[in-house]
Amino acid sequence: MEVINTNSGGLSASEFSKSDVAADAPNAIEVDHIVKRYGDFTAVDQVSFTVKEGEIFGLLGPNGAGKSTLIRMMTTLIPISGGAARVAGHDVARNPNEVRRAIGVIPQALTSDLDLTVEENLNIYAKLYDVPARERKESIAELLETVDLTKWRGAQTKTLSGGMRRRLEIARGLVHSPKIFFLDEPTTGLDPVSRVAVWEMLTNIKSKRKLTVLITTHYMDEADRLCNRIAIVDHGKLVALDTPEALKASVPGSNVIEAQFEHPPADWEERLRKLPGVTSVQNESAGMFRVLTANGSGTTTNLVEMAMVAGVPLKTLMVQNTTLDDVFVHYTGRQLRDELVKAYSFVMPQRPGLQP
Ligand SMILES: Nc1ncnc2c1ncn2[C@@H]1O[C@H](COP(=O)(O)OP(=O)(O)OP(=O)(O)O)[C@@H](O)[C@H]1O
Ligand SMILES: [Mg+2]
Incomplete structure (x- = not known):
């Protein structure tokens, strides 16, 4: 890994x-x-x-x-x-x-x-x-x-x-x-x-x-x-x-974990969302999840443990602070990078009027 x-x-x-x-x-x-x-x-x-x-x-x-x-x-x-x-x-x-x-x-x-x-x-x-x-x-x-x-x-x-x-x-x-x-x-x-x-x-x-x-x-x-x-x-x-600092702080969750799993089960996103501290989860592509959390190190530990217990191999793991990309997604429901425009359901409940 x-x-x-x-x-x-x-x-x-x-x-x-x-x-x-x-x-x-x-x-x-x-x-x-x-x-x-x-x-x-x-x-x-x-x-x-x-x-x-x-x-x-x-x-x-x-x-x-x-x-x-x-x-x-x-x-x-x-x-x-x-x-x-x-x-x-x-x-x-x-x-x-x-x-x-x-x-x-x-x-x-x-x-x-x-x-x-x-x-x-x-x-x-x-x-x-x-x-x-x-x-x-x-x-x-x-x-x-x-x-x-x-x-x-x-x-x-x-x-x-x-x-x-x-x-x-x-x-x-x-x-x-x-x-x-x-x-x-x-x-x-x-x-x-x-x-x-x-x-x-x-x-x-x-x-x-x-x-x-x-x-x-x-x-x-x-x-x-x-x-x-x-x-x-x-x-x-x-x-x-x-x-920039206040904008980043305004997004729920102060850390982002990007984790790629091999063949995760269908309910994997749901299970990630239930980990303590997690504020949102996006399934970016096959096996790749972007997890926003208020506790980067705690959630990382829990996530690794959960993967081991479930026997789901973890291929890559990246932890970083919330970026302005997350801020943009939070406020607009879309990604800023044109080539990656896609819907993120987690912002929809907060801004129901916005379409992806
Ligand atoms: N002269 C014009 N006539 C009609 N529509 C225009 C005109 N100039 C700009 N627009 C429209 O206004 C909107 C805003 O354009 P603008 O050029 O300000 O965007 P931008 O944020 O600078 O984008 P970019 O990052 O591509 O430079 C666009 O939908 C554009 O098509
Ligand atoms: Mg311009």
């Missing part, structure tokens, strides 16, 4: 230490019952939240949840259909120019000019934003250093890898020293190493500049490591908002 503890795997949260945000910090972003309709379809439905100055705030949700639409409204790229949003103290509908001056935006699609060099791309943006010549030079040199592209400054953008282009775009979004930085899925499509490099850049930039960051993602680990608070959006609605 193979026992895996995934909590020690990968990078620890402390390597991306989040700076604390003062409780009395003023609001950088205020979104109040904002709505976006496309004809009869409501893409964003009465969403409200505030983001404090200096905070890294994550919008987490699956494809089509409304993340980009929310960002486009907050950054004045599309008009809002209802409600209101204030960014850097300015109303997005009434004072869009003031909002634009205060923000930097990295859209979901890569938009740097492929035929220009890295430095030319940055220069054009700095000129567009009227950054004075001397400041421009200094700021670009500093940003190139921060995103680790100094030695590529003269390279044509089309020769860069996807991760490097993302870093160039992050630098480009900061050339005019904005106060609030919006990033729409900055790591989607990147390999794991490039993703971590982008996280490092963002953490680095945050430590150097006074910046509020709003980031969208559908990667749970990214939101968990980077964000002070996370808003989970699904079908245009806000379904949960809190710190």
